[in-house]
Amino acid sequence: MADEPLCVDDFEALAHARVRAEYWDYIAGGAGSERALAANRTAFERAALRPRILVDVSTVSTATTLLGRDLAGPVAIAPTAYHRMSHPDGELATARGAADAGALYITSFFSNHTMEDISAAAPDAPRWLQLYWLHDRGLFGDVVERAAGAGYEALVLTVDTPVLGLRLRDARNSLSLDPETIPANLTAAPTLLTTRTENSSAVSAQAVQAFDASITWDDLAWLRERSRLPLILKGIVTAEDARLALDYGVAAIAVSNHGGRQLDNPIGALDVLAEVVAAVDGRCPVLFDGGVRTGHDVAVALALGADAVLVGRPVLWGLAVGGAEGVARVLGLLRTELERVMALIGRPTIASIDASAVVLR
Numbered sequence: 001m002a003d004e005p006l007c008v009d010d011f012e013a014l015a016h017a018r019v020r021a022e023y024w025d026y027i028a029g030g031a032g033s034e035r036a037l038a039a040n041r042t043a044f045e046r047a048a049l050r051p052r053i054l055v056d057v058s059t060v061s062t063a064t065t066l067l068g069r070d071l072a073g074p075v076a077i078a079p080t081a082y083h084r085m086s087h088p089d090g091e092l093a094t095a096r097g098a099a100d101a102g103a104l105y106i107t108s109f110f111s112n113h114t115m116e117d118i119s120a121a122a123p124d125a126p127r128w129l130q131l132y133w134l135h136d137r138g139l140f141g142d143v144v145e146r147a148a149g150a151g152y153e154a155l156v157l158t159v160d161t162p163v164l165g166l167r168l169r170d171a172r173n174s175l176s177l178d179p180e181t182i183p184a185n186l187t188a189a190p191t192l193l194t195t196r197t198e199n200s201s202a203v204s205a206q207a208v209q210a211f212d213a214s215i216t217w218d219d220l221a222w223l224r225e226r227s228r229l230p231l232i233l234k235g236i237v238t239a240e241d242a243r244l245a246l247d248y249g250v251a252a253i254a255v256s257n258h259g260g261r262q263l264d265n266p267i268g269a270l271d272v273l274a275e276v277v278a279a280v281d282g283r284c285p286v287l288f289d290g291g292v293r294t295g296h297d298v299a300v301a302l303a304l305g306a307d308a309v310l311v312g313r314p315v316l317w318g319l320a321v322g323g324a325e326g327v328a329r330v331l332g333l334l335r336t337e338l339e340r341v342m343a344l345i346g347r348p349t350i351a352s353i354d355a356s357a358v359v360l361r
C-alpha cells in the first residue's frame with residue numbers, strides 16, 4: 001500500500017490532508033517568525049550518534065521507569081490542547097492509543113473531554129495531568145484536588161506560558177473554535193469559553209482570560225497544600241531555574257520551549273538540554289520535548305541526558321489519521337525505530353545510552 005505511513009513524517013502529510021486548515025495552522029504553527037519551531041529540528045541535525053560495535057544486541061529493551069512507574073519505553077505524550085480539532089473522539093482516543101502503546105499520557109488541562117472521562121477511557125494506563133495556573137483559584141484548586149481521585153499520578157505545571165506566544169497564523173486566520181472544541185474542564189466558568197473573536201485568535205483569547213501571569217515560585221506551596229501528587233515543572237530552559245526548581249522540591253523537570261510556540265528564540269530546545277542536565281546533576285529526572293520525530297532523535301536526547309522525551313504534534317498527526325489506532329501506531333513506530341537505533345549503536349538498554357553515544361558538531 002503506497003499510502004501506508006512508515007515513519008512519523010508520513011503521518012504529518014496524511015494528517016495535513018484531514019485537518020481543517022485553521023486547526024492545522026494552530027497545531028503546526030509556532031510563535032512569531034517561527035525561528036524556535038525551526039531551531040527545534042535543526043538542533044537535531046547537529047547531533048550525531050557514535051556507534052559501538054561487537055556488542056550483543058540480540059536483545060534490546062526500551063523499558064524504563066519514571067517516578068516509580070514502569071513504562072514500555074522512554075517516549076511519552078506531551079500535553080496538547082483541543083484534541084477534537086484532530087479527531088471527533090478527541091482525548092478519549094488518545095488515551096486508548098497511549099494505553100495500547102504502553103506510553104505515559106500527559107493530558108492537557110485544555111482538553112475537550114473532562115479529565116475524569118479521559119481516565120475512564122483507559123483506566124489503568126499511566127497518566128499525568130498538565131496544569132495552567134488559572135486566575136480563578138476556586139476552579140483551579142478544584143481541578144488540582146480532583147486529579148488524584150481521577151487516576152492522575154503526577155501534576156505537570158507549565159511554566160513557560162504566563163501569556164501565550166504571538167501566534168501569527170492564528171491571528172491572521174481569526175481562529176475560532178467549534179462548540180465541540182471547547183475546554184471541557186472549564187465549563188464551570190463559561191466566561192472563559194470565548195469561541196470567536198474579531199481579527200484575533202479565540203485560543204489566544206481563552207488563554208488571556210484564563211491564565212494567571214502573576215504566579216511566582218512561592219505560589220507552588222499553594223499547589224502543594226491541595227495535592228500530594230508529585231509536581232513536575234514543564235518549560236525550564238536554564239540552569240538557574242533548574243536549580244530553583246530543585247530547591248522547591250519538584251519531582252522532575254521538563255526541558256521544553258513549548259514546541260517553538262512561546263518565545264521566538266533562535267536556539268532549539270535540544271541546545272539547552274545539556275545545561276539543565278548539568279545543573280540537575282542526577283537529582284531528579286529530566287524530560288525533554290521539541291522536535292522529536294524519529295527513534296534517532298529519541299536516542300540523541302537520551303544521550304544528552306534526558307530520562308524520557310515527549311512528543312506533541314506527532315501524536316496529533318496519528319490521532320487525525322487513525323484515531324486511537326493512529327496514536328498507538330505513531331508511538332509504536334518511534335519505539336521500533338528506537339530499538340533499531342539502539343542495536344545499531346551497541347546500546348541495548350536505556351541506561352546504556354550515555355553521553356559517549358553522541359557528539360555535537
Ligand SMILES: Cc1cc2nc3c(=O)[nH]c(=O)nc-3n(C[C@H](O)[C@H](O)[C@H](O)COP(=O)(O)O)c2cc1C
Binds near residue numbers: 234
Ligand atoms: C497544538 C498544541 C497544543 C499544545 N498545548 C499545550 C498545552 O495545553 N499545555 C502544554 O503544557 N503544552 C502544550 N503544547 C506544547 C507541547 O506540550 C510540547 O511542549 C510541544 O508540542 C513539543 O514539541 P513537538 O510538537 O515538536 O513534539 C502544545 C503544543 C501543540 C503543538
Ligand SMILES: O=C(O)C(=O)c1ccccc1
Binds near residue numbers: 207
Ligand atoms: O497552544 C498552546 O501551545 C497552548 O499551550 C494552549 C493551551 C490552551 C489554551 C491556549 C493555548
